[in-house]
Amino acid sequence: MNQTQTVRARTGAPVQRKKKHATVVDVAAEAGVAVGTVSRFLNGQPIRKGNRAQIEKAIDTLGYTRNAVAASMKTEARHIVGILVPNISEFHAGLLEQFSRKIRRTGRAVMAYTHDLDSRSIMDGINFFQMHRVDAVVLDGVLSVADQLQQAVDDGLEVVLYDNDIPGLEADRVFVNHRQASRRGVEHLLELGHKRIGIISGSERDSAGRLRLAGYADAINDHGIDRDDELIKFGDWQESGGRDAMRRLMALPDRPTAIFSANYNMTIGALIWCHEHGVRIPDDLSIVSFDDVPAFRLHQPGITSIGQPADELAEAMTTLLMARFEKRDVHLHRELTVHCKLTLRGSTGPYRPQI
Secondary structure, X not given: OOOEEEEEOOOOOEEEEEOOOOOHHHHHHHHOOOHHHHHHHHOOOOOOHHHHHHHHHHHHHHOOOOOHHHHHHHOOOOOEEEEXXXXXXXXXXXXXXXXXXXXXXXXXXXXXXXXXXXXXXXXXXXXXXXXOOOOEEEEXXXXXXXXXXXXXXXXXXXXXXXXXXXXXXXXXXXXXXXXXXXXXXXXXXXXXXXXXXXXXEOOOOOHHHHHHHHHHXXXXXXXXXXXXXXXXXXXXXXHHHHHHHHHHHHXXXXXXXXXXXXXXXXXXXXXXXXXXXXXXXXOOOEEEEEOOOHHHHHXXXXXXXXXXXXXXXXXXXHHHHHHHHOOOOOOOOOEEEEOOEEEOOOOOOOOOOOO
16 A cells, blocks of 8 residues: 555544655665655765665655755745756766656756757747746856846846856856866777877857867877867767768868767768768778767667766765855855766777778
């Protein structure tokens, strides 16, 4: 009996009594930790990793939810967090799923809004969230709305930026180590003996695009190789852009023997071009991609990739938000960095001279 239990009144007639909702005390007992530890977890404060896992398991087992109605009577909090995403792509879908889970365990819900990188749509989303008095908004930084977003912050909106920065905006930030991770991906190709390495870069309008390109340049320079701008092509983060960039790279008289692609959409486009033109991976060309998606594990050969850990990004976002909700260090804006992982698969191989 999960939701109700049957009892009998003195008359003998069966009645239905609602099962008592789990409390913080119940969660603490189930997890084998102190009540204060559960409270710190629910408020986004640091606790030991082992305790965190036990509490999360207890919450799932007991079906515990914080009493949002009672809490909102004591404060002005709405217990809703808004998140703006460009689209429901592989990366953003995974991030949204993990973020929703993390926030749900704090007694809040997530409201999502997609904007396709359209400035007017982004501001429509911000205005929508403000009308619904959400507690905070999480979004990928887009420079074109910097002034309007700062006005929203001035009006009291709490903001967390991820993926791309908006310099000067009064907000918390969660970013992966774009530059260092990209550098490591290119270093892997250099260690395999490749010297002529091309890059399919994202947009230089975006901080992620600039940092990933800088990581590529760092690795090339560290190995004493002169930068060749012919080997730098821009795909604007899109599949079609990746396909066209690959076409232009492979049309060079001295074409590259390896490619670093700065996101998975562009990598997909590059792989499509290679398939259409009989370029064998890695026999004719080695490829490393920023972003790791399930399709790269299924591709033959598997694609060597730099994965952005959605779970850790969501955890960092939640930590920053809970600090804001608990009014801790309210005058300071923090930036947390999440480290990416390079996963080696079959798309990279030793340098082979071109015939």
